[in-house]
Amino acid sequence: MRGVQRACGVGAGLWLASHAVLPAALSLRTTRAPVLSLLAVTAVLGVSAVLLRPLRGGPTWLGAGTAWAAAAVVPLSGLAVMPWLPPEAWRTYANWWPGATQVVVAALVVRRHWPAALAAELASATLITGAVLAAGVPDPWAWITALDQPALLWFSASVGARVLFDRTGREVERYEAAAARAAAEEAAAAARARSAAQRRADLDLWAVPLLRRVAAADPADDAGWAQLPRAALGVGRGLRDDLRARALLDEEVRTRLRAARARGCSVDVVDDRAVRGDDEGFLAGVRRVLAAVLPACADGTVTLRLPPEGRVATLAVEATPATTSAVAWALGARLPAHLAVDVDVDAVGGSLWAQLRTR
Numbered sequence: 001m002r003g004v005q006r007a008c009g010v011g012a013g014l015w016l017a018s019h020a021v022l023p024a025a026l027s028l029r030t031t032r033a034p035v036l037s038l039l040a041v042t043a044v045l046g047v048s049a050v051l052l053r054p055l056r057g058g059p060t061w062l063g064a065g066t067a068w069a070a071a072a073v074v075p076l077s078g079l080a081v082m083p084w085l086p087p088e089a090w091r092t093y094a095n096w097w098p099g100a101t102q103v104v105v106a107a108l109v110v111r112r113h114w115p116a117a118l119a120a121e122l123a124s125a126t127l128i129t130g131a132v133l134a135a136g137v138p139d140p141w142a143w144i145t146a147l148d149q150p151a152l153l154w155f156s157a158s159v160g161a162r163v164l165f166d167r168t169g170r171e172v173e174r175y176e177a178a179a180a181r182a183a184a185e186e187a188a189a190a191a192r193a194r195s196a197a198q199r200r201a202d203l204d205l206w207a208v209p210l211l212r213r214v215a216a217a218d219p220a221d222d223a224g225w226a227q228l229p230r231a232a233l234g235v236g237r238g239l240r241d242d243l244r245a246r247a248l249l250d251e252e253v254r255t256r257l258r259a260a261r262a263r264g265c266s267v268d269v270v271d272d273r274a275v276r277g278d279d280e281g282f283l284a285g286v287r288r289v290l291a292a293v294l295p296a297c298a299d300g301t302v303t304l305r306l307p308p309e310g311r312v313a314t315l316a317v318e319a320t321p322a323t324t325s326a327v328a329w330a331l332g333a334r335l336p337a338h339l340a341v342d343v344d345v346d347a348v349g350g351s352l353w354a355q356l357r358t359r
Contacts, residue, residue, distance in 0.1 A: 009055040012048065012103050019093075020044055020100035024081075027094035033084040040080035044100055047073045051107035060111060067113035074101040075123035082127065087135045091146055098124065098147055102154035109158035110165070117158070121151045195246065245271040247283050248290060248304065256294035265297040265319070270305040279311055282358055285336040286313045289356060292334030296326035300350065310357075317352040324350045 024041045028034040047070045054060045077097045085094055101124070108117035128147045132140045241249060241257065248269045249257075260267050269290070290304055293315070300319025307314065317327050328345045331354060335341055343354045 005055045005057075009052060012052055012055070016045060016048060016100060016103060020096055023093040023096035023100075027085075027089070027092075027096070030086070030089050030094045031081065031084045033080070036080040036084065040077040040097060041100075043073050044077055044097070044104065048103045048107065051104060051111065054111070062111045062113060064113070064116075067108055067111070067116040068119075070104055071108060071113075071116035071120035074104055074120035075127050077101055078124055078127045082131055087137055090132075091143065095147070098128070099150040102150050105151070106154055106158040106161075109155065109162055112162070114159065114162070117155065121155050124148075124151060198242070198246075241269050245269040245306070247271055248287060248306070250287055250291075252291045253287055253294070256291055260294045260297040260302070263298050265299055265323075266301040267294070267297065268301075268303045268305075270303065272308050273306050274308045281338065282311050285339045285358075286356060288336050289313075289315075289331065289334065289339070292330045293327050296323065296330045298323050298326075300324075302327070313356040315352070315354040315356065317350075319350050321347050321350045324352050327352055 020041050024037050028037065031037050050066070051062070051070055074097075078101075081097045082090065082095055089095060101120075105117045105120055108114065108120070125144075125148050129144050132143045132147070137143055241254075248271060257267055257269070286304070286306075293302070297317075297319070300317065300323055302319070303314075303316045305314050305316075306312075315331070317324055319327075324345065325347050328343065328347070331341060331343065331352075338359055339356050340359045341354050341356050343352065345352045
């Protein structure tokens with residue numbers, strides 16, 4: 001878009017130079033009020049510079065008062081030029097204002113102030129019609145049509161450009177919305193595929209070997225048969241973790257979960273969020289906290305839960321005083337910088353409750 005803005009800015013500058021500055025300078029001997037003509041040129045250039053600021057990266061918003069003041073410059077420049085020229089000069093470049101002021105009109109239309117632009121064109125047409133009819137020139141309507149031709153061309157073209165810009169903007173919005181939906185659907189499909197692949201990998205890694213051990217086990221072998229329920233419980237917990245709280249798991253957390261459970265600690269991870277959205281940064285911090293806390297869990301029960309509402313996580317520990325103290329120390333020492341924690345510890349009773357939240 002910068003290239004288009006640059007081209008429009010250069011085009012507007014060249015138009016003003018060739019249709020305002022140069023004709024006004026060359027017609028100073030023709031007009032009876034050269035000072036008024038120069039003041040009109042200055043006003044048109046100044047107002048055009050203000051209205052064309054978006055082409056230089058300025059804001060596109062324009063107040064109504066400023067728009068109507070800019071529109072008034074169009075007929076006022078006509079009053080400063082046309083009455084002071086001989087009628088035979090009206091259809092020459094000495095009467096420069098009908099064409100030069102169209103930059104102001106076009107800028108007003110494009111900046112969504114078309115009522116002010118239309119009022120400027122109607123006032124200019126009234127001025128031209130009155131001057132031509134008062135001069136009594138032959139075939140006055142041909143004169144009026146010729147002098148109003150720039151207004152007809154520029155106003156209609158500006159309205160067409162504004163409509164085209166609006167339609168293009170709507171099409172771009174629809175395209176971006178469709179692209180966002182497609183990207184979301186693709187991401188969801190990829191996430192489902194990864195989840196399915198992870199579940200198959202977990203089954204291949206843990207459930208299938210266990211089932212083979214069960215199929216090959218001999219109930220008469222008391223030692224081997226007695227180990228199977230504990231192994232099955234561990235596999236079941238791992239699969240349940242994957243179903244209930246996949247967002248809280250990564251390879252490090254999975255490994256430390258298995259190690260904590262092997263030491264005799266009962267660990268549960270639960271994701272009860274009603275809406276699961278753009279909170280990966282928070283979840284990554286919670287996973288780091290969980291990975292830091294689990295090595296301290298040697299007994300008792302530990303539950304890490306994501307509640308249904310809010311970007312928070314709760315950690316509850318019921319264990320021996322030594323385990324509770326170790327968890328409290330790990331929680332304070334390994335807390336990520338972007339998370340805050342509220343902790344309530346009963347070291348003597350062996351309980352800890354903590355709430356993790358973003359700072």
